[in-house]
Structure formats: C-alpha cells, structure tokens
Amino acid sequence: MIEISSRAKSMIDQMITENDISSLFLRVGIEDGGCSGLSYNMKLDDAMTEHDRFIHNQDFKVVWDQRIEQYLKGMKIDYQHQGMTGGFTIDNPNAKATCGCGASFRTANYKGSKKKCD
Numbered sequence: 001m002i003e004i005s006s007r008a009k010s011m012i013d014q015m016i017t018e019n020d021i022s023s024l025f026l027r028v029g030i031e032d033g034g035c036s037g038l039s040y041n042m043k044l045d046d047a048m049t050e051h052d053r054f055i056h057n058q059d060f061k062v063v064w065d066q067r068i069e070q071y072l073k074g075m076k077i078d079y080q081h082q083g084m085t086g087g088f089t090i091d092n093p094n095a096k097a098t099c100g101c102g103a104s105f106r107t108a109n110y111k112g113s114k115k116k117c118d
Helices: 006-019 066-072
Strands: 002-004 025-032 038-045 052-056 061-065 075-082 085-091 104-106
Touching: 002 006, 002 061, 006 025, 006 038, 006 075, 006 085, 025 066, 052 066, 061 066
Parallel strands: 002 075, 025 061
Antiparallel strands: 025 038, 038 104, 052 061, 075 085
C-alpha cells in the first residue's frame, strides 16, 4: 500500500522516540490545497478512527483514512538530506500532475480545490 524507505523509517522512528509517547504513529493523508489542488499531510498522531487502516512497520504504524486509500496506493515516502537541511519526499503513482515545488498534486479523477501555496 505505502512504501517507506529505510531513511524515512529511521527519521520517523527518531521523531516518535523524541516525543516519548509509545502510542504515536505516522498518519498520512491528503487535503484540498496547493497550486495543483491536493496537498499531502503527514503528522504524528495517537488517535485512530473507525475509518482508519494501517500497516505496521518494525517500529511504528502508518495510518490512513480508508476513504482516500485510492489516492495513496503505491505511494513511496523517502527522506532526503540536502546540505544542512532535509525533508520527506513523496513519489505517488496516482499523481497525474504536480506543482513546481512538488508539494501538491492532482489525480486523473480528483483535482481538489486549488489554493495559493505559501
């Protein structure tokens, strides 16, 4: 469903450990916004809902709302170091168009609501 590179797993595990809350997991989602219409949303969370599905990696769970599963299927999350900074990158085979900065996308079936990027 969602593939996470070893670099991203290491970074996510470090973030969970630093928060010192054993029930934390990575929540992956999308929301309307960005210049292409949809933006990714990744955050640490500790509350699941009745609509959630998950996979369990070695050290933590990755959770998503089943209602958006079709937009996340096959997604790959990585973490890239660039100079003195770094960040998560997402490769989504469902994205048919992305913005120049790569922060937003749209699919063939759903375009979301475009909003100016900050």
